[in-house]
Amino acid sequence: MPNIFNLGGEGKNAAFKKDIIKYFVANGNSTIQELAKDTLLSVPTVTKAVTELIELGYIVEYGKQETSEGRRPILYGLNPESGFFVGVEIKVDFINLGLMNFRGDMVELDDNVPCRVDNTMESVEELCRLVKQFIDKSEVDKSRIQNIMFCISGRVNSATGYSHTLYNFSEQPLTRLLSDILGYRVDIENDTRAFAYGEYTKGVVRGERDVLFINASWGLGLGIIVDGELYRGKSGFAGEFGHTHMFDNDILCHCGKKGCLETEASGSAMQRIVRRRIEEGETSFLTSHTGDIYSLESIIEAINDEDPLCIDVVEHIGxxxxxSVANLINLFNPELVVIGGVLSRAGDFLLQAVGASVRKYSLSIVNRDTRLCLSKLNERGGIIGTCMLARKSILD
Structure with a gap:
C-alpha cells in the first residue's frame, strides 16, 4: 500500500516536514516567513525543509503574495495531486462516495448509490464492489490513494477498527477485512463524528474550537469537538445523545430501552407523531400527497410548505x-452548537423552537457565549467529513 509520508530522513527532520504539511493543511498557502514565524524556527531551517518537500512532490509554488511595498514573497502550498482520499458514507439502503485531493478539494462525488446494507459478508462484498467501481472510474493516479474512510452509524471504535452495530459478524477488525478486499489502508468512524468534522472543517465554524454537533435524523447523535479535536471517549462510543433517559414513556427505542430522548426528539418520533395525529382525524397537506406520505422527506416538504400540523409537530420536537441541548450547554459551555441532519432542513421552524428551550432551561451566564445555528453543509456534511477524516488519519 502507498505511504504518503515517505518524507526522507529520520527523527526530527521527518517530523518537522510532517508538521509543515499539517501547517499548510490548517492554514492554506503561506510564505516561508509566515511559516517560520508561526513555528518559531529560523528562515533557513524552514527554507531547507520546504525545498525538500517540493522535491518530494508534496508542496508547490503558488506565485507571489500581493504586497504594497518591498519584494513580494513566494507563496507555497500543498500539491493537490500528491495524495487522494476516499470517503464512504453508509446510509440505510444506499451509500455516498467521495474522492478528495490532498488539498481538501472534492474531486468526484457519487450520491445515493443503492447498496444492500445489513450484517452479512454478502453486504460487505457488495459494498467493496461499489467502492472499487468508484475508484476504477476515477481518472486520478490510483497509486496515490492513501486511505479509504468508512463512516458507519452506531457504536464504532475507530482506534481498534471494530464496528459493534453494523458489520460485526467477524472476529477480526472490520478495517482489516475491508483493507484485505480493497487493497488500500482503511479506517472507520461513527457517522455523526464524521458529520461533525465536516462541519468543523468546511461548514459553519468561524474559528470556534469547542463545538457540539447535533445529528437530528432518523435517530439522534452528538459529535463533540474539544479544542479542535474530536472527542471519542474511552471506547470510541462518546456521543450517544439520543439514548440518554429523558421520559417516563412506554415507547421502545431501537436500543431496546424505554424513555430515551430519541423516542420524543428525532425523525422517527416526528414520523410516529404525524402518523398518529393524521390517523386520529387531523388535517394535513400530506393526505393529498402520493407515495409514502409519512416519509421524513414528505414531512419536511410539508413543513416548508407551511402545513400547520407538521409545523406544530416539528416545533414540539424542537x-x-x-x-436536552440546554443540558449540554450547561455541561460543556461550548462556543458553538450546530443542528444538522435531516431535521435541520425544517430550518427556522426547528431552530427557533430549540433556541427557545435553550434560553429557558440553560443558565443565561453560560448560554450567552454559545452560538446556535443550523448546518451549512446539509446532506453533504457526512461525506465531506468522511473524506477529511481519511486525510486526517494519515496526517496523525
Missing part, C-alpha cells in the same frame, strides 16, 4: 430537543 422544544424537547432544546431541553
Amino acid at each position: 422544544q424537547r430537543l432544546g431541553e
